[in-house]
Amino acid sequence: MQPTIIVQGITVEQLREDLRALIRFELAQAQPTIGTAAPSVDELLTVPQAAALLDVCVATVFEWKRRGLLVSTKIGGRTYLKHSDVLSAGTREQRTQKPSRVKGKPPA
Numbered sequence: 001m002q003p004t005i006i007v008q009g010i011t012v013e014q015l016r017e018d019l020r021a022l023i024r025f026e027l028a029q030a031q032p033t034i035g036t037a038a039p040s041v042d043e044l045l046t047v048p049q050a051a052a053l054l055d056v057c058v059a060t061v062f063e064w065k066r067r068g069l070l071v072s073t074k075i076g077g078r079t080y081l082k083h084s085d086v087l088s089a090g091t092r093e094q095r096t097q098k099p100s101r102v103k104g105k106p107p108a
Helices: 012-030 047-054 058-066 083-092
Strands: 044-046 072-075 078-082
Touching: 044 047, 044 083, 047 058, 047 078, 047 083, 058 078, 078 083
Parallel strands: none
Antiparallel strands: 044 078, 072 078
């Protein structure tokens, strides 16, 4: 049997605001933190966290998303990526080494 909640003396609008505040709080608690503990396989990362983990720029992560190499999830308007997907994409993609430019010397 499910418990019954009796709401008395509260408006519908106040109930909505209270529920929104509760949902915001729960989402804030669920946001991943990087570097605090060993990440679980299904931990969600933000795009900047994924870029830092792979040592690439944020634009690269967005490009990999666009090309279908990374699958993302939207929660509350923010994009999240699974930790395991980010790691596997990082091992699949080969990084190219660009020659460094020396001042005064034109590129070869």
